[in-house]
Amino acid sequence: MSDSETRSHPARRQRxxxxxxxxxxxxxxxxxxxxxxAGLIGLVLLVFGILGLIDRIGVFDxxxxxxxxxxxNGALSVLSIGVGALLFVGMLIGKNFAxxxxxxxxxxxxxxxxxxxxxxxxxxxPLAFRIQNVLFSFVVGLMLMFFGMYGRVSGGLPHDNPYxxxxxxxxxxxxxxxxxxxxxxxxHAHRAVTSHRQGAHRPAG
Numbered sequence: 541m542s543d544s545e546t547r548s549h550p551a552r553r554q555r556x557x558x559x560x561x562x563x564x565x566x567x568x569x570x571x572x573x574x575x576x577x578a579g580l581i582g583l584v585l586l587v588f589g590i591l592g593l594i595d596r597i598g599v600f601d602x603x604x605x606x607x608x609x610x611x612x613n614g615a616l617s618v619l620s621i622g623v624g625a626l627l628f629v630g631m632l633i634g635k636n637f638a639x640x641x642x643x644x645x646x647x648x649x650x651x652x653x654x655x656x657x658x659x660x661x662x663x664x665x666p667l668a669f670r671i672q673n674v675l676f677s678f679v680v681g682l683m684l685m686f687f688g689m690y691g692r693v694s695g696g697l698p699h700d701n702p703y704x705x706x707x708x709x710x711x712x713x714x715x716x717x718x719x720x721x722x723x724x725x726x727x728h729a730h731r732a733v734t735s736h737r738q739g740a741h742r743p744a745g
Contacts (some may be wrong), residue, residue, distance in 0.1 A: 569691075570639075570690065570691045570692070571634045571635050571638070572634075573687060573690050573691065574630075574634060574635070574638035574639045574642060574687060574688065574690070575630075575631045575632075575634045575638050576631075576687075577638075577642055577683070577684065577686070577687025577688070577690075578627040578628070578630040578631040578638050578641065578642055578684075578687065579627070579628065579631040581624075581627055581642075581680060581683060581684055581687075582623075582624040582625070582626075582627030582628045582630075582631060583624070583628075584624075584680075585620045585621070585623050585624030585627065585680075586620070586621055586624035586625065586628075587608075588607060588608055588610065588612070588617075588620050588624075589616075589617040589618065589619070589620030589621035589622075589624060590617075590621065591607045591608060591617075592605075592607045592612040592613070592614070592616065592617030592620070593614070593617045593618070593621075595607065595612075597612060597613050597614050597617070599613065599614035599615050601613040601614065601668060603668070605668070609672060610670075610672055610673050610676055611668050611669065611670040611672065611673055612668060612673075613667065613668040615666060615667055615668075616667045616668060616669075616673075619667070623645065626641070626645070627641070627642075627645065630642065638688075639687075639688045639689075639692055640688065641688070642684045642685070642687045642688030643684070643685055643688030643689060644688075645681075645684050646680075646681045646682065646683070646684030646685030646686075646687075646688055647681065647685065648681070649677050649678070649680045649681030649684060650677070650678060650681035650682070650685075652677050652681075653674045653675075653677035653678045653681065656669035656673065656674055656677065657669075657671075657674045660674070
């Protein structure tokens with residue numbers, strides 16, 4: 541794209557350079573939601589995985605070994621610990637990274653639920669899933685997707701939402717110019733009123 545084309549399309553230039561993380565400070569309310577969601581789910585998975593390892597269940601054992609009401613084996617315990625640790629990383633980083641991580645892992649949990657549902661009655665069931673595990677996978681997946689999409693994926697986001705602002709730079713500029721013009725009109729009106737009052741109270745010569 542030539543310089544003239546770039547200058548003639550400021551909105552296109554802004555969209556290309558958008559970095560959502562720049563619009564979402566660490567202490568932003570949305571960032572706190574993403575971090576809390578990742579931390580809670582990560583803690584649940586870590587506890588489940590650690591309890592499974594404490595029981596010293598075989599890596600690919602498909603017996604009826606339950607932990608916290610869910611069937612498990614060594615492989616599922618290690619996998620749960622790994623995903624839980626990844627979610628804790630997301631919690632520490634926060635911002636757009638935590639949101640995206642929550643959504644990706646949420647989709648993977650739901651896909652895992654469907655895949656393992658198909659493997660329940662087969663001889664190949666490496667993670668020793670039972671129906672309760674499938675339901676748990678669906679629930680965790682939906683929760684992670686909710687925490688990841690909160691305030692980010694919607695057709696009715698408020699105009700002060702950082703994701704809406706990043707996707708609509710031209711409209712943001714228009715609104716900023718409108719607010720600036722309104723502020724200037726308010727200043728001029730205040731000055732006019734002040735000047736009128738001073739003139740009214742000025743003693744006659």
